[in-house]
Amino acid sequence: MNLQPFYQQVEQDVLGAMRKPSLWYWIALVLSAGAFAFGLFAWGYQIFTGMGVAGISHPVGWGVYITNFVFWVGIAHSGTLISAVLFLFRARFRSAFNRIAEAMTVIAVMTAGLYPLIHLGRVWRFYYLLPYPNQRILWVNFRSPLIWDVFAVSTYLTISLIFFYVGMIPDLAAARRHFTGIRQWVYKVLSLGWEGTLNQWRHYNRLYIFLAAFATPLVVSVHSVVSWDFAMSIVPGWHSTIFAPYFVAGAIFSGTAMVITLTVPMRKILKIEKYITVDHYEKLSKVLLVTALIVSFSYIVEMALAAYSGNIFESTVFKYRMVGHYKFFFWLMMFCNVLLPLSLFVKKLRRNIKFLFVLSLFVNVGMWLERFNIIVTSLAKEYNPYSWGTYTPTLAEVGITIGSFGMFFTFFLIFTKMLPVLSISEIKEQGK
Amino acid sequence: MKTRTQYLFVAVIALLVLGVDLLLSPKMDSSVLIALLSWSAIGQGVIAMSAAADLSQGKWIAAIRPYLQQYYPWLLLFPLVFLVFSRHVAVYNWSHHPNGWLNPSFFIIRNTIALLLPFILAHVYVKASQNKSQRTGLFAVLYIFSFLVSQSFMAYDQVMTFEYPWINTLFGGYFFVEGLYGGIAFCAILAGILLGKKGKSFQSAYRDFTIMIMGFALLWAGLFYSQYLVIWYGNIPEEVSYLYKRMAVPSLKYMGAYVLATVFFIPFFALVSRKIKSKPLAVGFLSLLIFSGLLVERMIFIFPVAPHNPPAQIIQFLLLALPFLYLLFKQSRQSQENP
Amino acid sequence: MSSSEKTYEFHAKEDFLEKLEELVESGIDKKNLSTLTPFHVHEVEHILETKPSALRFFTLVGALSGFFLSFVFIIFTVLDWPLITGGKPLISIPAFIIVSFECTILFGGIVSMIGFLHLSRLPDIKKIVNPRECGNQFIIIQEQVGGDK
Numbered sequence: 075m076n077l078q079p080f081y082q083q084v085e086q087d088v089l090g091a092m093r094k095p096s097l098w099y100w101i102a103l104v105l106s107a108g109a110f111a112f113g114l115f116a117w118g119y120q121i122f123t124g125m126g127v128a129g130i131s132h133p134v135g136w137g138v139y140i141t142n143f144v145f146w147v148g149i150a151h152s153g154t155l156i157s158a159v160l161f162l163f164r165a166r167f168r169s170a171f172n173r174i175a176e177a178m179t180v181i182a183v184m185t186a187g188l189y190p191l192i193h194l195g196r197v198w199r200f201y202y203l204l205p206y207p208n209q210r211i212l213w214v215n216f217r218s219p220l221i222w223d224v225f226a227v228s229t230y231l232t233i234s235l236i237f238f239y240v241g242m243i244p245d246l247a248a249a250r251r252h253f254t255g256i257r258q259w260v261y262k263v264l265s266l267g268w269e270g271t272l273n274q275w276r277h278y279n280r281l282y283i284f285l286a287a288f289a290t291p292l293v294v295s296v297h298s299v300v301s302w303d304f305a306m307s308i309v310p311g312w313h314s315t316i317f318a319p320y321f322v323a324g325a326i327f328s329g330t331a332m333v334i335t336l337t338v339p340m341r342k343i344l345k346i347e348k349y350i351t352v353d354h355y356e357k358l359s360k361v362l363l364v365t366a367l368i369v370s371f372s373y374i375v376e377m378a379l380a381a382y383s384g385n386i387f388e389s390t391v392f393k394y395r396m397v398g399h400y401k402f403f404f405w406l407m408m409f410c411n412v413l414l415p416l417s418l419f420v421k422k423l424r425r426n427i428k429f430l431f432v433l434s435l436f437v438n439v440g441m442w443l444e445r446f447n448i449i450v451t452s453l454a455k456e457y458n459p460y461s462w463g464t465y466t467p468t469l470a471e472v473g474i475t476i477g478s479f480g481m482f483f484t485f486f487l488i489f490t491k492m493l494p495v496l497s498i499s500e501i502k503e504q505g506k
Numbered sequence: 507m508k509t510r511t512q513y514l515f516v517a518v519i520a521l522l523v524l525g526v527d528l529l530l531s532p533k534m535d536s537s538v539l540i541a542l543l544s545w546s547a548i549g550q551g552v553i554a555m556s557a558a559a560d561l562s563q564g565k566w567i568a569a570i571r572p573y574l575q576q577y578y579p580w581l582l583l584f585p586l587v588f589l590v591f592s593r594h595v596a597v598y599n600w601s602h603h604p605n606g607w608l609n610p611s612f613f614i615i616r617n618t619i620a621l622l623l624p625f626i627l628a629h630v631y632v633k634a635s636q637n638k639s640q641r642t643g644l645f646a647v648l649y650i651f652s653f654l655v656s657q658s659f660m661a662y663d664q665v666m667t668f669e670y671p672w673i674n675t676l677f678g679g680y681f682f683v684e685g686l687y688g689g690i691a692f693c694a695i696l697a698g699i700l701l702g703k704k705g706k707s708f709q710s711a712y713r714d715f716t717i718m719i720m721g722f723a724l725l726w727a728g729l730f731y732s733q734y735l736v737i738w739y740g741n742i743p744e745e746v747s748y749l750y751k752r753m754a755v756p757s758l759k760y761m762g763a764y765v766l767a768t769v770f771f772i773p774f775f776a777l778v779s780r781k782i783k784s785k786p787l788a789v790g791f792l793s794l795l796i797f798s799g800l801l802v803e804r805m806i807f808i809f810p811v812a813p814h815n816p817p818a819q820i821i822q823f824l825l826l827a828l829p830f831l832y833l834l835f836k837q838s839r840q841s842q843e844n845p
Numbered sequence: 846m847s848s849s850e851k852t853y854e855f856h857a858k859e860d861f862l863e864k865l866e867e868l869v870e871s872g873i874d875k876k877n878l879s880t881l882t883p884f885h886v887h888e889v890e891h892i893l894e895t896k897p898s899a900l901r902f903f904t905l906v907g908a909l910s911g912f913f914l915s916f917v918f919i920i921f922t923v924l925d926w927p928l929i930t931g932g933k934p935l936i937s938i939p940a941f942i943i944v945s946f947e948c949t950i951l952f953g954g955i956v957s958m959i960g961f962l963h964l965s966r967l968p969d970i971k972k973i974v975n976p977r978e979c980g981n982q983f984i985i986i987q988e989q990v991g992g993d994k
Contacts, residue, residue, distance in 0.1 A: 076857045081883060081981040205922060213922035217933050217940040225944045229951040236958050244884070251978055266962075267972025270979065272895070274965045275885040280898040281961040288950045288957075294728055299943060306739045313740050316675035318732040371654070371679075379662070379673045382607065388673075502981070503884040735939055741932060 081502050084349075088245075088496045089252045091344035095491055098343050106483035113477005116470045117192060125195045127470040134453040134465035139193045140303075141445040142478055145328070146186035147227065147300050148321070148441065149482075151293050152329020153179030154234060155361075157241070158289035161282075169500040170354040173245075174340070175333055176238040177493070181485045182329075183231045185478050190223070192474060219303045226299040230292055237285045243268050243278070244499040294318075297325045304448065310387035311380075311395075311452035320372035327365035327411075328441035330358055334434035338427060340490060349496055352425050359424040362437070366415035369444075373412065387457055394455045395447060399464050403443050404451075410440025512579035515832075519825055520586035526821050527590050536812035537819035538591040543660060543808075544801045545826040546584045546621065547681060550653045551689020552577050553628045557646035560635055566710040570697055573833075575635060578628040580829035585621035587826065589614075597812045600670055608667060620659035623652040657681040668811040672748050674737075680729050687722040687769075688800055691793035692830065694719055698786025699834060716783045719792070723774040730770075751810045758809065761802050768799030849989035854982045858886060861983035865892050873987065881977075881984040900960050907956025908949045915948035916941060 095103075120127050130137040153175035160168040191200050203224050205214045214221050246265035250258055268274060301321035304312040334355065341350045380388040395404045414436050423429050450465050467475075489495070527538055556574040559567040592614045595601050600608040631645035658678030666677055697712035737745050752758045773792045782788045801823065808814065855861040861882075869875060875893045882889070919941050927935055962968070 075859065078856045078981055085981075205918070211926065213926045215928070215930050216919045216923065216944055217930055217937055222940075222943045222947075225947040225951075229947040232951060233954045236954055240958065240961070247976070248883075250976065251980070262973050262976065265973075265976075266967040267969035267976055268967065269972060269977050270881050270883060272880045272882075272889055272893070274967070275882065276890065276895060276898050277900055277961050277964045279885050280900040281957055284900065284904050284957050285954060288954050291724065291946075292950060294725075295943075295946060298728070298732065299947075302735070305736045308740050308742055313736065313742070314675045315677075315733045315736045316679065317736070319676065319679055319729065372675075375658070375662075375675050375678060379675050382662075383671045383673045385671065385673075499884040731939075731942075738939055739931075739933075 077502075077505060080505075084496075084498055084501050085248055085252065087346055087349070088494050088498050088501075089249055091346060091495060092249075092491055092493075096343060099487065099491070102343075103484065103487050106480045106487060109476050109480025110484045111477075111480070113474050113480055116473030116477060120192075120470050120474070121197060127468060129466050129468045129471060131463075131465075133456060133461045133463045134450055136449050136453060137465050138446070138467045138471045138475055139189050140449055141442065142475055143186050143189035143193075144300055144321075144445045144449075145442050146182045146189070146478065146482070147230075147297060148325030148445075149329045149332045150179040150182035150186065150230070150234070151297050151322070151325040152327075152333060153177075153182070154230075154237075154289050154293045155326050155329070156333065157237065158286040159293060161286045162290060165357070166504065167354045167357045169497055169504060170350045171333060171337065171358070172500070173241070173493075173495055173497045174337055176234065176241060177486065177489045177495075178329075178333065178336065179234045180231070180238050181482055181489070182332075183227065183234060184485075185482050187227055187231060188478070188481075190220075219299065219306045222299045223303060226296045230296045233285065233289055233292060237289055240278070240281060240285065241497065242493060244270065245494045245497065248498050249494060293326075294322055297322045304452075309452050309456060310385075311391035311448065314376060316372055316375060320369065323365045323368035323372070324441060324444065327362065327369055328438060330362050330365065331434035331437035331441070334358060334362075334430050335438060336486065338431040338434075340495070344490065344495065346496065349501065352427060355427055355430055356421075356424045359418050359430055362433075363415060363418040363424075366411060366418070366437075370412045373408075391452055391455050395451045398451065399454070400447065400451050404447055407440050407443040407447055410436045411444060414440075509579055513582065515829075516580060516583050516586070519583060519828060520590070523587055523822050523825050524590045526818055526825070527593075530818040530821070531594070531815050532813070533594070534597045534813050535594050535815050535818065536591075536597050536808050537815050538587060538594070538822055539664065539812075540801075540804050540808055540814065540819055541822040541826050542584060542587050542591060543665070543804045544797075544823065545830075546660065547657060547685035547800065548688030548692055548797065549577065549581060549584065549829070550624050550656060551685040551687070552692050553581065553624070553632075553689075554650055554653050554686060555689045555693050556635070557631060557649050560631075560642050560646045566714050569707045570693065570700065570711045571635070573696060573700065574693065575632045576836075577829065577833055578625070578632045581625040581628050582622075583826065583829065585618050585625065587822075588618055588621050592618075598667055600667060608670070613663065617659055617663055620656045620663075624649065624656045627652045653685065654678075654682050657685050665807050668808070669748055672745060674733060674748075676729060676733050680733065683722070683726060683729055684800055684803075687719075687726055688797065690715055690718045690722055691796045695790045695793045696834060698790050701786055712786065712789075713783070716777055716789050719789075719796075720774055720777045723770050723777075727766075727770040727774075730766075752806055755810070758806055761806050765799045765803045765806065768795040769803070851987040851989060853985040853987075854979075855984070856982065858983055861985065862886070862888050862892070865889065865985055868985065868987065869893070877988040879986045879988070881979045881982075881986065883979075883981045883983070886983070899964060900957060903960025903963075904953055904957045907960075908953035910956075911952025912945050912949040914952070915945040919944060 128137070128139070130139070156168055156175035157172040157179070161172070190203075191197050194200060203214065203221065205216075214224075216222075243265055246261045247268040247270070250261035250265055253261060298318035298321065301317040305314060305317040307313060337350055341347050377392050380392045383389075395401070414433060417423050417429075417433070454464055455462055523538065523541075527535075531537055552574055555567070556571050559571045559574075595610045595613065598608075598613075601610050604610065627645065627649040631642070631649045634642045634645045658681070661677040661681040666672070666674060694712070694715040697708050697715050701708040701712045734749070737749050740746070752762065773796055776782050776788070776792060782792075805814075853861075853864055855864065861880075865878070865880070868878060869892055878893060880886070880889055920936055923935050929935065933940065
């Protein structure tokens with residue numbers, strides 16, 4: 075069967091999306107770049123004036139910055155799940171999302187990686203975190219979860235970048251045929267002279283499988299390491315064995331919601347609706363439902379066991395979350411993460427793209443609030459009543475948060491115009 | 507075997523377990539519990555694999571699904587065995603000073619229901635699946651949910667309460683994953699037998715189950731490590747005593763090493779080799795190692811905190827293994843009849 | 846590329862595979878046959894009976910070296926600057942496993958990537974400047990033996 079017209083159509087559609095941007099694109103780009111610039115300005119202000127412009131103090135030493143860190147790492151994990159884990163499970167629907175998911179992973183990890191730096195008082199001393207021989211005759215503390223974080227997040231960024239780039243080489247080779255001038259040169263260099271010979275495809279195929287096999291344990295381990303930032307402490311509400319799988323499920327939950335948030339407008343703007351269909355979204359919504367149920371189960375278990383154990387500290391923190399200073403955020407979080415996703419049991423709603431888009435926005439908010447809830451309420455109500463206190467994010471912190479969203483969307487928008495957003499060779503391979 | 511005959515055998519085995527318990531076990535004894543914990547996880551896991559097959563509609567597992575569904579009547583055995591155990595409720599410390607949640611009668615009622623629920627939902631699900639009903643997916647989900655609830659109750663209520671007020675929030679999820687893992691290991695043995703007797707149609711199921719064993723071995727190791735690391739690192743006295751009791755005694759320490767070896771290290775690294783993956787006999791042996799590891803792990807949970815009786819324990823363990831042996835043996839018999 | 850080279854171009858994958866099987870059956874040495882395709886066609890590997898890719902050795906070496914080197918490094922640092930933190934023993938294996946696990950994956954991934962580039966002979970400067978574009982055609986290249994190199 076001669077599929078040449080189909081192959082050419084795929085190339086035209088996907089590479090055509092990389093041509094002249096529409097008005098909507100420019101509006102989106104200006105808004106996100108503006109937010110990004112605002113964030114950079116806020117960060118600069120913080121560096122020059124000092125950490126006091128942030129609201130973090132005693133007793134809540136970790137606030138919105140760490141919330142954002144965990145949030146962005148979580149978003150990244152779903153990308154790897156879709157591109158690596160679903161590849162190993164041979165789930166065909168993944169090819170509609172995997173390039174976007176990989177780009178999302180890389181950009182989200184970069185955004186997340188900024189936060190430990192933002193959080194440092196003296197950002198220019200960030201290299202203290204790295205184990206290198208120095209004149210202070212010091213080494214880093216490998217027994218600390220914060221150092222495990224350094225290794226986990228750097229490994230994750232490196233492997234995700236390699237996975238993202240390697241997956242794109244054949245598509246960049248296709249792109250070099252369709253552009254001219256400087257863009258053509260860039261694609262020529264980036265595709266490394268790829269031809270599609272038998273040997274190249276054999277080794278490429280093996281590499282892709284091995285990278286997928288490496289990325290899969292990364293999905294679980296990196297967010298487990300991030301969760302252990304909290305679980306390794308003895309703070310009530312943090313010291314809990316369920317944190318690792320609970321955070322991983324939550325990461326996939328929020329990341330899948332972000333994939334929906336990104337792709338629903340994107341497919342309209344770039345006119346690739348026929349490659350990302352309702353069936354694809356229904357499969358994604360099932361992932362959303364399962365992870366929502368795991369997260370809900372974790373909430374129930376934690377609260378039930380805190381009450382069961384009779385431990386005054388644990389039960390105080392959980393009561394505080396429900397009725398204390400932050401109760402509005404707690405109940406909003408419950409609504410967004412536990413109640414709303416139950417609607418996905420209804421098939422009609424799973425297949426309604428507009429509904430999924432709105433739901434994904436609520437889930438993003440709910441998952442951000444979950445991290446805020448865990449971090450801030452536990453620190454606000456620790457063991458010693460004399461040091462109980464509250465925390466309110468300041469304008470600098472809010473600005474940097476907005477800036478991180480701006481950074482994410484700016485880089486993502488640039489990606490959609492510079493690089494192929496769908497995996498051309500995989501779609502060709504799947505046929506009609 | 508017809509379903510009615512299976513129920514008859516369920517009653518017979520339950521009575522035998524009761525008989526052994528009355529004859530061999532003193533008033534305070536946990537042997538029945540250890541056997542129940544081991545096999546209920548695996549048994550419920552087998553039906554869960556069938557439910558997963560219906561939900562994912564994967565072609566690779568479709569061939570083996572009817573064989574797995576034959577197992578469901580045996581799930582009734584577990585609530586019955588729990589009722590046999592219920593006469594030993596005094597083995598829990600809290601039974602002597604009960605409170606609102608931890609009191610013997612409520613404990614027995616809720617755990618019996620928790621073990622009955624998977625049986626009822628398995629029945630509904632299997633009937634729907636066999637009739638190819640539209641609601642099969644819904645019942646499959648409900649069954650898996652009941653499996654999770656049942657294993658959570660076994661973990662939090664039946665095992666964790668021995669150590670009251672110690673809590674381990676991951677315990678329920680851990681037992682659930684062990685159940686799935688045991689179910690997959692059983693499916694690998696079954697697929698291997700069916701591959702030998704019925705041929706190529708089970709090739710993809712067999713191969714995929716061996717890969718899943720590797721994946722679940724890694725997942726299990728990750729969950730085990732999550733619990734160990736958090737408790738070890740926090741070093742909180744009331745928490746770490748749980749680990750300490752089980753690591754300071756040499757016999758329990760060696761049992762722990764055995765569990766790690768047989769549930770993770772040996773299956774995972776052996777199955778890296780393509781040669782071993784392709785030999786059903788080797789994979790079957792690895793699955794049996796996994797079952798033994800899961801059993802020994804249950805012993806590690808219970809031994810330091812409750813008395814046990816080795817002869818009763820061994821006999822009851824073997825009695826509860828009978829349904830599984832029958833399911834495997836029956837396949838061989840059936841295929842020998844139709845060459 | 847040598848001039849003694851015959852190419853067969855096809856629009857459809859099935860015709861391409863048919864011709865390839867024909868060429869193999871007609872007795873042409875499999876080593877002289879190679880293909881250019883727009884995506885990976887698994888059947889070609891079966892027909893030409895190619896050896897499994899050597900990439901797995903790179904991956905294994907990378908992963909194992911990452912695992913052991915990281916442990917060696919961590920234990921060296923901890924003995925070089927022996928500071929007891931949090932009451933944990935100096936050489937606390939449970940804590941070190943995490944960093945080793947990440948380094949296993951890091952080294953495994955990077956060395957695999959290097960292996961892939963080496964085995965595929967990429968980047969190829971000549972081909973970057975002047976790539977051989979086969980479009981979406983499936984091409985069989987038959988090297989003619991018995992002539993010049």
